[in-house]
Amino acid sequence: MSDRIAQRDGTRKRLKKARRKQLLIRLGTAVGVVALLIALALIFQVRTIHITGNSFLTKEEILQYIEKQGGADNSLILLARTKFGSFPVPDTAESIQFTMKNPWTIQVKVTEKTPIGYVESDGKYVYFDEEGYVLGILEELREDVTKIEGLDVKKASKGKKLSVKDDAVFGYLVQVIDLLERKELASDRILCDGENITLYFGEICVELGSGNPEEKIAQLPTILPMLEGQKGTLHLEHFGDSTDTISFEKK
Incomplete structure (x- = not known):
């Protein structure tokens, strides 16, 4: 027991x-x-964030954006969210890439959308993309962007679409600018008056009017050198549609 x-x-x-x-x-x-x-x-506490590639988005806006999406305090969480989670891109950017330089330093590479033109207003420059969305309102002029006139930008704000009667005007502008680049022509400015487009090359005004601009712009590499040193208006608004005649009205 x-x-x-x-x-x-x-x-x-x-x-x-x-x-x-x-x-x-x-x-x-x-x-x-x-x-x-x-x-x-x-x-892995984030202490430094290096940002490159931004011109329309400010550093403060990007930092606020990262903080809003979460993960701004920890580099591991931030990278995990950007690679495997949902991390939407700002409206004015094509993409944002995040890399870890060291456990406490994050490198942010911003690829912004390309502006098709700008409108000057009150000493500032309103840049917009091919859909008419405002990418930025800057005090600096970018020489590689076409100047556009005739668009209302009084109420323009970043990320918002410019107010126009017909959104098709932006597609038309993209087509015109693309055709000019193909022909290696540099227009000083483009006037957009409703459906009608007017190009300016120094003292030469080129009336394209509306409709398909391809045939009209195709005539410019031959005609413009012949008009060098002159002032006036080249009428192409009806060329290709109802007539093959091109007229030049001296100023």
Whole structure:
């Protein structure tokens, strides 16, 4: 009888010892996990964000955008969200790439949308894309962008679409600018008057009117050199549609 009691007590002691050991292991694991999380939070705490490629978006706007999307405090969380989660791109950008320079430094490369033109207003330049959305309102003039006149930009704001009667005008402008680039022609400015388009090359005004501009612009590489040094208006608004006649009205 006493042997059974002793055996039972021994079994209880072994069970208690095993449970205590398991508890200590679990407690140690939990402490280790917490310590690891704290270490990761401290080591991968974002202290510096380097931003490149932005001209329309300011550094402050990009930082606010990152903070709004979450993960701005921890580089691991930020990179995980950008690679595997949902991280929408701002309206004025094509893409944003994030890389880790070191655990506490993030490199942000911004690829912004390309403006098709700008409108000058109150000493500032309103740049817009091929769909008419405002990419930025800057005080600096970018020489590689075409000047557009005739569009209302009084209520223009970044990320919003310019107010026009017909959105097709933006597609028409894109077509005209693309055709000019193909012909290696540089227009000083483009006047957009409703459906009608007018090009300016120095003292020469070229009336394209409306409709398909391809045939009309195709005539310019031949005609413009012949008009060098003169002033006036080249009428192409009806060329190709109702007539093959091109007239030049001297100023």
